[in-house]
Amino acid sequence: MQDLPNGHRVRIRRRGADKHPLILKAARELVAQSGFREAQMTAIADAAGIAIGTLYRYFPSKTELMIEVVKSAAQREVEVVAGIAMRDGAACEKLGAAAWTFASRALRGRRLAHALVAEPVEPDVESARLTYHRALSRVFKTIIEQGITEKAFPAQNAAASADCIVGCLFEGLVVPLSNEAAEASTSLSAHATAIITFCLRGVAGQMLSFPPPSAA
Amino acid sequence: MQDLPNGHRVRIRRRGADKHPLILKAARELVAQSGFREAQMTAIADAAGIAIGTLYRYFPSKTELMIEVVKSAAQREVEVVAGIAMRDGAACEKLGAAAWTFASRALRGRRLAHALVAEPVEPDVESARLTYHRALSRVFKTIIEQGITEKAFPAQNAAASADCIVGCLFEGLVVPLSNEAAEASTSLSAHATAIITFCLRGVAGQMLSFPPPSAA
């Protein structure tokens, strides 16, 4: 036995493919398709093309698997957005770019994004989801603090402002995605622009032009 | 069968008390106490002091009942906040007051607020929950539009800004409530102030003093 880098305690496996990512992928796709509710262990095993017992070789319980699903999906989002925060450049521009990046990614991968934000889960998974929110918030907080230091933004409670940005993005972009009817992407894009404009005003305390980057 | 004014399709009942509100109240309290997960039909019937069979005379399914729970709980919140929007006064003040009212109500009734925002539900209930978000957003939109008309606020996408406010309030206040550990109410209150300040800046595009009303 040993602790693997991915944090799971499993027997050492020498031969055969590690089905961990395979299962995670299948689970994530099921969740992305129909939400947590439809992601039964049997369905996940079927989707992964393995037996239910094999699934339990890699994940000790459904809860653990769902936590991994949330963590892995969330981690990716946070990484991308965090990458922007680390760039050189004005806080104001980075803030807009980070928000826009998150928004455009959420507009794709609708169902999964929604699952990461507002869908029914049990307490332990909820906790992992909350961690995602907080991680995302920290990225924005970092940018805001830089802006305050640079005098680009007025003094403010950076943590609260960051929470607000996350809330704006979720409520403005992700929650509407839950109803299946996909709106025209142009109107969604315009909506995203309005949302981000609001966030920038909230942080900067003044009107800022917000030119959405051409690349999503 | 007929459609009643209150929108419910029930069998005509001539004698005896209408147990509809009784059941709704019991269900709402159970959800407020322990969330949707713990609100089994049997438990609701017990709490209402009626038989499970009777419950099914008034609600055709658990889904329908939960939709009613969300609607009724949401309606109350919306009404209170809408009441503030209808007042005379400057848009700016009303905006702060409405936000603060929502916030303080959410800080009480944590569990219910959380259930209305982020808890696991099935698609049909999710839909009712979304309607609540939209209704709340409309209230803020009305205030913002008034403010734009009065030149108190700059021109903006009022609907998007309203969504943002709702998002800020939910993300900033309700989601953190999901972890059982109740923080000190003073820090929560300070947090609420920071959140609302952000919202006002986002709408007004400038620093606004935000004096929270003494009464909630």
Added chain:
Amino acid sequence: MQDLPNGHRVRIRRRGADKHPLILKAARELVAQSGFREAQMTAIADAAGIAIGTLYRYFPSKTELMIEVVKSAAQREVEVVAGIAMRDGAACEKLGAAAWTFASRALRGRRLAHALVAEPVEPDVESARLTYHRALSRVFKTIIEQGITEKAFPAQNAAASADCIVGCLFEGLVVPLSNEAAEASTSLSAHATAIITFCLRGVAGQMLSFPPPSAA
């Protein structure tokens, strides 16, 4: 809700037969037939002619049901033997009669007796089984103490002697029953007589004639 005399916390049931004894009987028969191992909840429900869900209305878990099975079966045995201890008469005679009664009952109901003595169970059920052993032992202890008082038996550790009697009866009579091949009842009867004779010698410290009662 209320605590019923049988110690189970169930909803008050007004109409319909109380299926508690029906289930217990079915479970006991299954155990008597094939032991604990074969007594799956589904099989018990089938045997009782009810649905699995109904079974769980009356017993919260398999463990609880098995504990009841052990307790109810054991209680009956202890009661019968205890009845003899309460009679008037010489300790010596009562001791023989009690042992013989237990023995003859064990010779009938073989499988169940074996389950009560030596069969595989989980810890909680094991505990109930141990209680049975101790209760039976206490009956013999009472008789022995009476005999010591009456100077019929020498001074001795009555509790230990009682345990020994229980052990003799179990090992001598019940354990051999576990192999399906039923021996001739005459030889079993003779064996029982030899066992009980040993016990009487062990208690009395001298040779005692032991005339088995004609009635079983």
Added chain:
Amino acid sequence: MQDLPNGHRVRIRRRGADKHPLILKAARELVAQSGFREAQMTAIADAAGIAIGTLYRYFPSKTELMIEVVKSAAQREVEVVAGIAMRDGAACEKLGAAAWTFASRALRGRRLAHALVAEPVEPDVESARLTYHRALSRVFKTIIEQGITEKAFPAQNAAASADCIVGCLFEGLVVPLSNEAAEASTSLSAHATAIITFCLRGVAGQMLSFPPPSAA
């Protein structure tokens, strides 16, 4: 395939260590530690430091392995006790010594002793366990018969008396061990003395002084 002298039917193995005893040892230790319930095949293979597939090369099924475990553990106990029966000396003293030896070994190795006496098993393993009881009984029978021949003991059904002794020792010493709470070893020792005294009286039909040997 062939039947080996040790009674095992195994494939002929020419090279490499015979892992039979290794596996048996691991299995026995696991059973001794946590009982049959916790002795899963995988756990046994792990404990033996071999692969599960290898385990199945030596034992065709779990049942077979458990039978071997019971047999081997039992054999050791029987051998030790039988060694005493083979000594020179008075039957009476040997009887006490044999009983005391068994008792003191049971007081150590509690869990294994309990598994050998009263733990949940399937029919085939049960059968092996019964064989152990009978073998132990035969040892005592031998001693008793010697005593009868020597006129040290009165005429009696030696087989039945021997069964009784086994029953006394099991019921008096092993069964109480099943509850985890380890009693003070002094009280256990006193209890063992009382049990053995009873057995001696049962066999000899008179009060005998029983001086427990100092060494176990």
Added chain:
DNA sequence: TATGAATGAGACTTCATTCAT
């Protein structure tokens, strides 16, 4: 020969819903 990943039958339990009384 050895390995150990994979298998899947089967066990327990929950809870929304029905229907005879």
Added chain:
DNA sequence: AATGAATGAAGTCTCATTCAT
């Protein structure tokens, strides 16, 4: 109209055994 016992589909998890490498 009211009752609540009964139902059983469905979901999670375990572990003895197999077989390709």
